[in-house]
Amino acid sequence: MTASADPGPAHLGDRPGGGAHAREILALALPALGALIAEPLFLLADSAIVGHLGASPLAGLGTAAAALNTLVNVCVFLAYGTTAQVARLLGAGDRRAALARGVDGIYLAAALGLVLAAVGAAFAPALVHLLGATPAARPYAATYLRISCAGLPGMLAVLAATGLLRGLQDTRTPLLVAALAAVVNTAANWALVYPAGLGIAGSALGTVTVQCAMAAVYVAVIARAARAGGVRLRPDPAAIRRSLGANTALLLRTAALRVYLLAAVWAAGSFGTVALAAHTIATNLWLTLALALDALAIAAQALVGRDLGAGRPERVRGTVRLMVRWGAVFGVGTGIVLLAARPLYVPLFTGDTAVRAALMPVLAVAALIQPVAGVVFVLDGVLIGADDAAFxxxxxxxxxxxxxxxxxVLRAAVPATSPDALTGLWWVVAAFTLARLAALAWRERADTWLRTGVGV
Structure with missing residues (x-):
């Protein structure tokens, strides 16, 4: 990439040789944190509501959610790639091109959503069987997944729209939309599951409806901004293809990470229904905290992309040092809460004593990993913002x-019927997280990712 001749707009937080001021990071990270916490509340609410239907529906929800999240999160490049690309263009002073890139991303998201919805609905029973759902959980899993697939176009459009707004340094709008949607989703799901008597199908239907409503709100907001900026709203097939090509490496990154999550669900299912139900709750809590930690990563994507687009690599270095420290401290805090508050929140998710007993040691392991995860998410966001997707x-x-x-190794050493099998699985998750830390920290110490200008 070539260095940008335009140093970009001046920012309140600019300091010679330094990074972003704490208040600039917080202005992006805190609203992003609120939005990110609100989004997994959809699934946590489903877990709490469906969990009181019994262990089999809860285990079915866990398997279906893993399949659905795979279909959605393999396309998370729609948010991450868009954030980085839009932020670079904004830093280079080309807001119109930044908006156009985001509009292309939304069209790409809708097209991918339609394809994935058709595939997911058609192969729902096969997918949940492949993921190792027990016979008792399979009917519930297939029902939830089949209905939820109808919301995939809306879910992916939300990803792309959120990425555009973050790249424009706006994390407040996603916070407002996600917070309102989380409240409506919880009320709607409870009403559909219990008073309406739809069971797990009601939970899926409520979430689909709310996700599509979110997409409609985002499209309206972005269409207004595009018109004000003189940006076309009609689809440009060539630009959409370029957007997909530019994000291929991020797609591979996300697909690899999803393999680990799916393999973990499959392993937990092989340990039995109780283990799968406990793993479902632990995974939902883990992903909620991971997304909370991702608030710093999102701030990193937006700030790093903007400052590299503006040709300010020395500012990026200062920002990274500060945010890595914050990631570690935030991880310690979330780990302490996850560990100490177990007696308070576990009963909210299940009344099954066997599931509770299996869950307690797993959550202890998850708590220990949190400080490492905090640094991993920050460094991941830094490199995404720097468009270092190939690495x-x-x-x-x-x-x-x-x-x-x-x-x-775990499956060879520990019998599937052992009460320690699920805890062992989470120690393997810990090893995976440490491996990510080693790789990302090694890369961050080099300078090869500090490429300035607009080259995407």
């Missing part, structure tokens, strides 16, 4: 290989 792709493939090797 991230290969690093993710390598770390997933570490996880699969650890899983093979």
């Amino acid at each position: 991230l792709a290969w690093a993710s493939v390598g770390c997933t290989a570490v996880f699969l090797a650890g899983l093979a």
Whole structure:
């Protein structure tokens, strides 16, 4: 990439040789944190509501959610790639091109959503069987997944729209939309599951409806901004194809990370219905905290992309140092809460004593990993913001290989019926997280990712 001749707009937080001021990071990270916490509340609410239907529906929800999240999160490049690309263009002073890039991303998201919805609905029973759902959980899993697939176009459009707004340094709008949607989703799901008597199908239907409503709100907001900026709203097939091509490496990165999550669900299912139900709750809590930690990563994507687009690599270095420290401290805090508050929140998710007993040691392991995860998410966001997607792709493939090797050792050493099997699985997750930390920290120490200007 070539250095930008335009240093970009001046910012309140600019300091010679330094990074972003704390208040500038917080202005992006805190609203992003609120939005990110609100989004997984959809699934946590489903877990709490469906969990009181019994262990089998809860285990079915866990398997279906893993399949659905795979279909959605393999396309998370729609948010991450868009954030980085839009932020670079904004830093280079070309807001119109930044908006156009985001509009292309939304069209791409809708097209991918339609394709994935058709595939997911058609193969729902096969997918949940492949993921190792127990016979008792399969009907619930297939029902939830089949209905939820109808919301995939809206879900992916939300990803792309959120990425555009973050790249424009706006994390407040996603916070407002996600917070309102989380409240409406909880009320709607409870009403559909219990008073309406739809069971797990009601939970899926409520979430689909709310996700599509979110997409409609985002499209309206972005269409207004595009018109004000003189940006076309009609689709440009060539630009949409370029957007997909530019994000291929991020797609590979995300696919590799999803393999580890799916393999973990499959392993938990092989340990039995109780283990799968406990793993479902632990995974939902883990992903909620991971997304909370991702608030710093999102701030990193937006700030790093903007400052590299403006040709300010020395400012990026200062920002990274500060945010890595914050990531570690935030991880310590979330770990303490996750560990100490177990007696308070576990009963909210299940009344099954066997599931509770299996869950307690797993959550202790998850709590210990949180400080490492805090740094991992920040560094991941830094490299995404720097458009270092090729390295991230290969690093993710390598770390997933570490996880699969650890899983093979676990299954060879610990019987599937052992009460320690599920806890052992989470120690393998810990090894995977440490492997990611090693790879990302090694890369961050180099300068090869500090490429300035607009070259995407």
